[in-house]
Amino acid sequence: xxxxxxxxxxxxxxxxxxxxxxxxxxxxxxxxxxxxxxxxxxxxxxxxxxxxxxxxxxxxxxxxxxxxxxxxxxxxxxxxxx
Ligand code: FES
Numbered sequence: 001x002x003x004x005x006x007x008x009x010x011x012x013x014x015x016x017x018x019x020x021x022x023x024x025x026x027x028x029x030x031x032x033x034x035x036x037x038x039x040x041x042x043x044x045x046x047x048x049x050x051x052x053x054x055x056x057x058x059x060x061x062x063x064x065x066x067x068x069x070x071x072x073x074x075x076x077x078x079x080x081x082x
Contacts, residue, residue: 007044010037017048021055028052 005014017031025031028048032038039045 004044004047007039007047009040009044010035012037012044014047014051017051018055021051026052026056 006012007017012035016035020031020034023034025034028039028045031048031052
């Protein structure tokens with residue numbers, strides 16, 4: 001676990017990155033872009049990635065397996081659906 005909670009180059013707290021993520025930033029580049037700067041030393045990138053992962057885990061639906069998808073597709077075909 002990365003215990004960094006600030007981008008020291010820009011003095012940006014983890015909460016600012018969280019808000020950027022909640023506003024639609026989906027990767028490191030878009031996160032910094034939403035804040036209005038670019039990474040300099042990249043030491044905070046693991047922290048930004050952990051923020052993005054936190055947010056995606058909370059918002060994405062549970063993943064289905066290929067087997068689930070095939071079973072659903074087969075069931076639809078058996079019922080005559082395309
Ligand atoms: S600590 Fe964030 S770019 Fe350097």
